[in-house]
Amino acid sequence: MERTRLRRGGTLSVLLVAALLTGCQQDGGDGASGTAADGTVSVSSLRAAADEVGPDGADACPLPYDVAEAAKKAGLPGEAGDGAAPGDDSDDPAVTAESGRDAEGPGGFAANPGALVSCLFHVGDQTLGIHTIATESKSAENLLAPMIMTAGRLSSDDLASYLQRTGAGAPGEAVATENGGCVTVRVKPADDGDASLVVTAGQGDNAGPGREKLTALASALHAQLG
Numbered sequence: 001m002e003r004t005r006l007r008r009g010g011t012l013s014v015l016l017v018a019a020l021l022t023g024c025q026q027d028g029g030d031g032a033s034g035t036a037a038d039g040t041v042s043v044s045s046l047r048a049a050a051d052e053v054g055p056d057g058a059d060a061c062p063l064p065y066d067v068a069e070a071a072k073k074a075g076l077p078g079e080a081g082d083g084a085a086p087g088d089d090s091d092d093p094a095v096t097a098e099s100g101r102d103a104e105g106p107g108g109f110a111a112n113p114g115a116l117v118s119c120l121f122h123v124g125d126q127t128l129g130i131h132t133i134a135t136e137s138k139s140a141e142n143l144l145a146p147m148i149m150t151a152g153r154l155s156s157d158d159l160a161s162y163l164q165r166t167g168a169g170a171p172g173e174a175v176a177t178e179n180g181g182c183v184t185v186r187v188k189p190a191d192d193g194d195a196s197l198v199v200t201a202g203q204g205d206n207a208g209p210g211r212e213k214l215t216a217l218a219s220a221l222h223a224q225l226g
Helices: 012-025 043-053 067-074 140-152 156-168 211-223
Strands: 080-082 095-098 114-123 126-135 174-176 182-187 194-201
Touching: 043 095, 043 114, 043 126, 067 080, 067 114, 067 211, 114 140, 126 140, 140 156, 140 182, 140 194, 156 174, 156 182, 174 211, 182 211, 194 211
Parallel strands: none
Antiparallel strands: 080 114, 095 114, 114 126, 126 194, 174 182, 182 194
16 A cells, blocks of 8 residues: 655656646645634644654554444445555554654645645455645645555646646545546645545555445545544
């Protein structure tokens, strides 16, 4: 399962695509410390969750996702739980996070301050990555471009098109890649910033649950946020 560390960056072409799109989509907002809305994700709340996870990762997701319930609604069979599916060769902890406080440039959280919490879950023999990201400016998911590109098996042009679609999406709108390996749902933040939920699945010979079911799962998880 593809994991991401924003400070490690990605290929030059991917970073240029994300940077150009972020520059076009930013709306001049300058902070995530402003008024509260009826969302539940913010830079401050994700930073607190990232602090809870710590630099070495954790075994259980600190965010209020009920993957078993979401999987049931999406029609995914099998037992659900934290961490990769049995037999998955991933050595990563079930949860990784970045608070963004010590981010260094030129890209990533240094350019668009924010925080990320990535949780691995399994449903049956499927390993799912649930990535929740919040930033002070649009568009949060652009910082996950290398991971989205890999999970969606996208070319640079396809990645640019996909990120344009997610950037234009309304809160709650799920946007899936053509291969069904990645679904992004824009989240209404609890501040003046931006937030997204990115769900990934499928690796190696395991094609994942498919576009329709992964979209339904992502939408069910988004509904749990508030």
